[in-house]
Amino acid sequence: VEAIVFGPGGLIEGLHPDALIIDFGTTGVPETKQWAERVNWVDAPVSGGQVGAEAATLTIMAGGSDANFQRALPIFQTVGKNITHLGPVGSGQVTKLANQLIVAQTIDAVAQALRLAELSGVDPALVRKALLGGFAESRILDLHGDRMVRRDFAPGGRATLQLKDVRLMSQLADSVGLDSPTLRNSLAQWEKFVHEKGFGDLDHSGLFRLYE
Known part of the structure; x- marks a missing residue:
């Protein structure tokens, strides 16, 4: 810009x-x-x-x-x-970073939940369907959970952009004095996914692959 x-x-x-x-x-x-x-x-x-x-x-x-x-x-x-x-000016960016904090960590939570079900011998597609009727329901569980079940990670929102936003969140949190262990963990997970695993060009729902 x-x-x-x-x-x-x-x-x-x-x-x-x-x-x-x-x-x-x-x-x-x-x-x-x-x-x-x-x-x-x-x-x-x-x-x-x-x-x-x-x-x-x-x-x-x-x-x-x-x-x-x-x-x-x-x-x-x-x-x-x-x-x-x-x-x-700046209020929109603060709000978007708050949004992205929720998005980044919810994608991670959905990925872990569905992989946990799969490793436990329960069909993750059925788990997703069941959870969509309860308190864990979200657009991320609905849309990205479906991608995870189908393992369709063709890029819509690329993981590299998600990582960029998580870095901006971390910088903002530091600047205002917010100590967020979950944000630090989220940053580490996205850094690992993009750089160590080399999955930066996948859709951000592809974070599921970090747990395979």
Whole structure:
């Protein structure tokens, strides 16, 4: 993002003074705040995956001034359904990292649960079906649990991007003084999956393979 906007030949060289940059990606909070000091900026990371993007039903977590959010809103409404203005610049990224903390650790929990069932001689497909009717039900158990059962890890959300987000979570936690043993463990698991096992190009549901 920094190179595209502020690097040599970047957008900044031709931007109108009133131009607005909307960052739909997941980027660091300190960097986002620094960039917003140089140009009108709304951080608007999304959740909903490939399915949400194709259906224009993304969840959009926006940070920025009220005026800039209102300018961006018509664009948000073309690609998303659940659109929330969280506060000033950086608030969207904080919210997305909170989302990714839940996602990263839930994928790991679902992978372990289904593999535990399999190793215990119980059909993981039936375990998933049973759990979908109880308190453990989640979109990750539904969608990614199905991928794990079928061992279909063609990339939608690549594991390399999940690792990038977990690193950003860890940096944010350190910066605000949150001591999270589960986050440290999650970072170690994703680092192992991507770098030691070499599975970075798989879908992040492929974390299941770490337990095979």
